[in-house]
Amino acid sequence: MQEAPEVKLSLSTRVLHWCLAGSVLFLFVSSWWMLSLPLPSDTFTYRELPFQLHKNIGITLIAICLLMIAQRLRRRLRRPKATATRWQKLAELDHVLTYLLLLACCLSGYLSSSFSGWTTTLWWLVDLPVWSQENDDLNILFSDIHLWTCWGLLLAMVLHIGAALYHAFAGDSLTMFPTDTESSHQAADRDISST
Amino acid sequence: MEPSPHSSSSSWLGVLMVLFALLLLAAQGTELLKQTVLAPGSSAVLGIPADCRQDELEEEGLSLEECQLMVSVVRASLSSAPDWFRSLQWALALSACLAAALATAVGVGIAGGRARLNRLAAPTFALLLLLDVIAFVAAVNTGPLLRAQYLWPSLLWFFIHLSFFCALLTRRPGLENT
Numbered sequence: 001m002q003e004a005p006e007v008k009l010s011l012s013t014r015v016l017h018w019c020l021a022g023s024v025l026f027l028f029v030s031s032w033w034m035l036s037l038p039l040p041s042d043t044f045t046y047r048e049l050p051f052q053l054h055k056n057i058g059i060t061l062i063a064i065c066l067l068m069i070a071q072r073l074r075r076r077l078r079r080p081k082a083t084a085t086r087w088q089k090l091a092e093l094d095h096v097l098t099y100l101l102l103l104a105c106c107l108s109g110y111l112s113s114s115f116s117g118w119t120t121t122l123w124w125l126v127d128l129p130v131w132s133q134e135n136d137d138l139n140i141l142f143s144d145i146h147l148w149t150c151w152g153l154l155l156a157m158v159l160h161i162g163a164a165l166y167h168a169f170a171g172d173s174l175t176m177f178p179t180d181t182e183s184s185h186q187a188a189d190r191d192i193s194s195t
Numbered sequence: 196m197e198p199s200p201h202s203s204s205s206s207w208l209g210v211l212m213v214l215f216a217l218l219l220l221a222a223q224g225t226e227l228l229k230q231t232v233l234a235p236g237s238s239a240v241l242g243i244p245a246d247c248r249q250d251e252l253e254e255e256g257l258s259l260e261e262c263q264l265m266v267s268v269v270r271a272s273l274s275s276a277p278d279w280f281r282s283l284q285w286a287l288a289l290s291a292c293l294a295a296a297l298a299t300a301v302g303v304g305i306a307g308g309r310a311r312l313n314r315l316a317a318p319t320f321a322l323l324l325l326l327d328v329i330a331f332v333a334a335v336n337t338g339p340l341l342r343a344q345y346l347w348p349s350l351l352w353f354f355i356h357l358s359f360f361c362a363l364l365t366r367r368p369g370l371e372n373t
Contacts, residue, residue, distance in 0.1 A: 039251050
């Protein structure tokens with residue numbers, strides 16, 4: 001078996017990746033701020049918009065994440081079998097971990113909200129189902145899972161960004177930043193043909 | 196791994212640009228949300244006491260004092276802001292979000308060695324520098340509570356953008372040959 005070749009990523013994968021990166025960073029930064037807002041009541045409604053937005057973005061990220069996992073699996077099936085180096089295996093592990101933590105983070109956040117008794121209207125358009133009656137114990141459980149998976153996700157992101165910076169400083173080619181040797185048109189063409 | 200065909204300095208500069216542009220996008224997106232939510236004349240300013248229910252305090256892991264101070268923090272921010280501050284800050288945050296999104300695209304292009312996007316890089320960072328200066332001057336003209344919140348981040352972002360701007364200016368002639 002030969003060494004695993006580097007795979008050029010399609011335009012859609014790259015766009016999804018950067019949307020996901022920007023959204024996750026926004027969710028982290030905005031959540032640290034919004035949790036300092038006064039607790040909700042009939043009088044104090046400061047948390048209403050930030051929390052709805054937080055949930056909307058989080059639920060949208062589940063869809064983006066599943067799409068990216070599907071794309072990744074499809075790429076994997078197409079790639080000829082090859083032996084990966086130790087670093088490639090670690091990078092793959094970090095990717096898988098990031099996806100799993102992101103999914104766990106978003107799902108636990110949604111479930112926590114669902115058990116808190118607050119309704120979720122996706123992008124102020126579609127009422128999402130409430131899974132059960134208000135349940136404080138389950139709300140706290142999923143809230144804790146949400147918190148810890150988020151810290152785990154931040155750690156996985158640090159590793160991911162650290163690796164990207166390492167490769168950038170080392171002058172290696174990075175698949176998220178394709179060079180002119182493969183134009184975006186070629187990548188887009190492949191995108192279209194693969195759908 | 197094989198070295199990429201374009202210069203490695205372009206690559207790391209582009210990657211750093213993307214990283215900081217995304218962080219700026221997150222920070223300014225939050226600022227936009229903040230200025231949307233914290234409206235003058237809202238309940239915190241009216242002196243209404245905080246509603247701190249015991250079950251909510253337990254859920255959030257808060258003390259009663261912390262819960263009461265959350266209202267005071269909002270009140271402090273609003274009290275320290277002049278009338279013009281909210282609209283200016285909202286416009287600045289929106290402009291910075293758009294500029295950060297552009298800087299992300301430009302950074303991706305530079306990391307990939309795409310000459311087309313190089314021309315946009317220096318003007319994008321010049322715009323970001325201008326926004327930092329306006330934000331800094333605006334913060335100087337607010338009360339001490341807002342100055343404490345805004346001056347240092349504005350200065351920090353100014354120097355980050357200045358570093359990128361200078362790096363872009365010094366590498367321009369070489370890139371035009373690529």
